[in-house]
Amino acid sequence: MLADLAPAAPLHVSEPGRAILHEVFGYEHFRGPQQAIVSHVVGGGDALVLMPTGGGKSLCYQIPAIARQRAGHGTTVVISPLIALMHDQVGALHEAGVSAAFLNSTLTGEEASAVERRMLRGELTLLYAAPERVTTPRFLAQLDSMQERGKLSLFAIDEVHCVSQWGHDFRPEYRALTVLHERYASVPRIALTATADAVTREDIVERLQLEQAHTFVSSFDRPNIRYTIVEKKDAAQQLLRFIGDEHAGDAGIVYCQSRKRVEEVAQMLCDEGMDALPYHAGLDSKVRQANQDKFLRDEGIVMVATIAFGMGIDKPDVRFVAHLDMPKNLEGYYQETGRAGRDGLAANAWMSYGLQDVVNQRRMIDESPAGEVFKQGLRGKLDALLGLAEATDCRRVRLLTYFGEASQPCMNCDNCLSPPAVWDGTDAARKLLSTIYRVQQASGISFGAGHIMDIVRGKQTEKVAQFGHERLSTFGIGAAFSEQQLRGVLRQLIAISAVSVDGQAFNTLQLTDASRAVLKGEVAVSLRESVSTPKARPAKSAKFLGAKAGAVKAPLALDAQGEQRYLALKAWRAEVAREHNLPAYVIFHDATLAAIAQRAPQSRDDLQGISGIGAKKLEAYGDEVLRVVAGA
Ligand code: ADP
Ligand code: ZN
Numbered sequence: 001m002l003a004d005l006a007p008a009a010p011l012h013v014s015e016p017g018r019a020i021l022h023e024v025f026g027y028e029h030f031r032g033p034q035q036a037i038v039s040h041v042v043g044g045g046d047a048l049v050l051m052p053t054g055g056g057k058s059l060c061y062q063i064p065a066i067a068r069q070r071a072g073h074g075t076t077v078v079i080s081p082l083i084a085l086m087h088d089q090v091g092a093l094h095e096a097g098v099s100a101a102f103l104n105s106t107l108t109g110e111e112a113s114a115v116e117r118r119m120l121r122g123e124l125t126l127l128y129a130a131p132e133r134v135t136t137p138r139f140l141a142q143l144d145s146m147q148e149r150g151k152l153s154l155f156a157i158d159e160v161h162c163v164s165q166w167g168h169d170f171r172p173e174y175r176a177l178t179v180l181h182e183r184y185a186s187v188p189r190i191a192l193t194a195t196a197d198a199v200t201r202e203d204i205v206e207r208l209q210l211e212q213a214h215t216f217v218s219s220f221d222r223p224n225i226r227y228t229i230v231e232k233k234d235a236a237q238q239l240l241r242f243i244g245d246e247h248a249g250d251a252g253i254v255y256c257q258s259r260k261r262v263e264e265v266a267q268m269l270c271d272e273g274m275d276a277l278p279y280h281a282g283l284d285s286k287v288r289q290a291n292q293d294k295f296l297r298d299e300g301i302v303m304v305a306t307i308a309f310g311m312g313i314d315k316p317d318v319r320f321v322a323h324l325d326m327p328k329n330l331e332g333y334y335q336e337t338g339r340a341g342r343d344g345l346a347a348n349a350w351m352s353y354g355l356q357d358v359v360n361q362r363r364m365i366d367e368s369p370a371g372e373v374f375k376q377g378l379r380g381k382l383d384a385l386l387g388l389a390e391a392t393d394c395r396r397v398r399l400l401t402y403f404g405e406a407s408q409p410c411m412n413c414d415n416c417l418s419p420p421a422v423w424d425g426t427d428a429a430r431k432l433l434s435t436i437y438r439v440q441q442a443s444g445i446s447f448g449a450g451h452i453m454d455i456v457r458g459k460q461t462e463k464v465a466q467f468g469h470e471r472l473s474t475f476g477i478g479a480a481f482s483e484q485q486l487r488g489v490l491r492q493l494i495a496i497s498a499v500s501v502d503g504q505a506f507n508t509l510q511l512t513d514a515s516r517a518v519l520k521g522e523v524a525v526s527l528r529e530s531v532s533t534p535k536a537r538p539a540k541s542a543k544f545l546g547a548k549a550g551a552v553k554a555p556l557a558l559d560a561q562g563e564q565r566y567l568a569l570k571a572w573r574a575e576v577a578r579e580h581n582l583p584a585y586v587i588f589h590d591a592t593l594a595a596i597a598q599r600a601p602q603s604r605d606d607l608q609g610i611s612g613i614g615a616k617k618l619e620a621y622g623d624e625v626l627r628v629v630a631g632a
Helices: 016-023 034-042 057-070 083-095 109-120 137-148 172-183 198-207 235-246 259-271 285-297 330-337 355-367 372-390 395-402 426-443 449-457 462-467 483-495 515-519 542-550 560-580 590-599 615-631
Strands: 047-050 075-079 100-103 126-129 152-157 189-193 214-217 225-231 252-255 276-279 302-305 320-323 347-353 422-424 499-502 508-511 526-528
Touching (some): 016 057, 034 214, 047 057, 057 152, 109 137, 189 198, 225 395, 235 259, 285 302, 320 330, 355 499, 372 395, 426 499, 426 508, 449 483, 483 499
Parallel strands (some): 276 302
Antiparallel strands (some): 422 526
16 A cells, blocks of 8 residues: 555656557557657646547557556546447456456446455556446546545546537537546546547537647558449449458448348348348347457458447458448548458458439438538538549548548559549430429429439330320430439439439429539539449359358468468467457457468567567467467
C-alpha cells in the first residue's frame, strides 16, 4: 500500500512508448501518428484521435495506459459501447501480459465485485466498461476514491462519434460522459473514432468539451483495400462469382439492407457450400453472440449482416467486405469496408449498386419524419455516395477527397485498373425527361420507371394501351437504347436530383427544378458502358467445398517445407485459442505465423524481432513454437 501513496514519478515522454511497443506488443515501428499521440497522452495531454478503421487506435491508449501505470498513475478506464467484445479485448491484453479487466452485465455480481476490488487496489492497468455503467453513482463513487489516491490515470473514450447525432451510431448514454471532465478535470482524456467528417467532429468537441484537446488526424487511406463497384444485375449471382473467383475459403462480411435479405443470402451461400452465418438485430441475442463468436473464432466464415454488425470487430484477417445494397452514406461505406484487411494484407471492398438502391435511399430520406434541414444533410451525404458509385475516375481519390485528403490515382481500384468506357447519355436523359413530362401532362398522374422506359423504347405493353401512351410524341423516340442503358441514365438523373421519386405513390417519377438544365442540354450526363456479366460458376462447385476444408493461404510466399510449418503452427494455434477461449488471431496473427514458418527458428533468439511476438508471448509460447516448428 505504501507504494500506492508514493508520489507519481515524472513522466518522460520520448522513449517509454517505443519500448512498450517492442516489449509488450512485439512491433517494430509506430504507424502514422501513433508515436505523437502516445507521447502527448503519456505526458497528460487530452487528445482527439481520428483514424480510419484498422489504423491502429487501440495502441494509442493502451501504450499510454501501460506507461502511466508503470509511472504510478494508476488505472486507465476505457469507455466502450461494445459489451460483446470486451471479453476478447481484455483477453488479448492478458495474452500480451497486461493487467486488464472489464465490468459489464455478462459478469455475475460476485465476479463484478472482484473486478471492482482489483480496480480500487490499483492492480489494473486497463478497465473496460460501457458508458451507462461508468456514469452510475456507484461507479463514480469508486472513481472518486481512486482519484483521491492518485490512482485514476486516464479516460479513453472509444467510438466517440456515438456522442453525436450526426455520427451514424448515436447513443444517448454517451452524452452523460460530460460528467468525466466536470468531475475529474485533472484526469487526461483520449477520445477515438474512425468517423472523420467535420460536422461530427465539431459535435464531439462541443459535447465533450474537448476544445483543449490536441486533434490528431491520420491519413484515411487504406492502401491495401481494393475498391470495386459493379452495376447490379443479378446481385446474388454477382456475389457468388466475386467470392468464387477471388475469395474461396476466406473470411468476409456481406452487408445487406434488410433482415429478410440477410437470411436469404446467408441461406444461398450455405446452399453453395460456404460457411455463412446471418447477423441482424432481429435475431435472438444469444444467436447473435454465438454467430459473432464463430466468425471471430473460426476461419473462413462469411458473415451476412445488416449494419448492426461490425462496430469494434477487430478480426485482422477479414479478406473482403461486400455490399449487396448501397449503404446510406460514405462514412458508413468507409467504416464498413474498413473492416477488411486490418492486418495490412491485400483485401477487397466490393459493392453492387443499381437503380433500385438510389430510389430506395432517396425515398427513405423523403419519408423520414425528420426536419427539412436534417433531411437536406442526409441528401447531401447520399449524393456524395452516389457520386462515388457513378464515378468513372479513381474511387480512392473520390473517397479521400470526401475526407479532406488530396491524393493521386491509386492503381488499386476498379476504375484505375480497367478504366471504364464512357458514353454520352445526355440525349437519352432528355428523352426520358420529356417523356416523364408528357405522360404527366396527358394523363394527369405520374408513372414509375418501368413504364417510362417502355414508352421511350416504344414497347407495346398492356399499360401503354390502357393509357393510350402510344400516341405520345415521345413514344419510341429512344428505341435505339437498351433498357439497361436507360436504367443507368435514370439512376444518374435521380442521383443528381433531376428526377424525384414519390415513395407515397408507387415510386412514381417526377420532374424537379434541376430537370430543366438537363432538358436544355446544359448538364452533360456521362455514363460508364455496361459490361455484360458472365454467369456464376455452377452451384456447389468443388472450389467452395474444397476451400472450406483447406483454407490455407499463407500471407507470405513459402516453400513446401515452410508451408508445412505454417500449417502445423496454425493447428497448434487453434488448440491454444480453444483452451483460452479466445479467437486465434489474439494468440498470433497469420502474418506472425507465416514469418515464423519462413524463418524456421531453432532457438528463442531466432524468434526475437518477429513482428507480433512480445516478451510475454515469447515467454509463454516460445518453446512450444520451437517444438512445433521442429516437428513439422
Ligand atoms: P482500429 O481500432 O484503429 O480499427 P486496431 O487498433 O484494431 O485498429 O489495429 C488494427 C491492427 O493493426 C491490429 O491487428 C493491431 O495489432 C495492428 N497494429 C496497430 N498498430 C501497429 C503497429 N504500430 N505495428 C504493427 N501492427 C500494428
Ligand atoms: Zn484508383
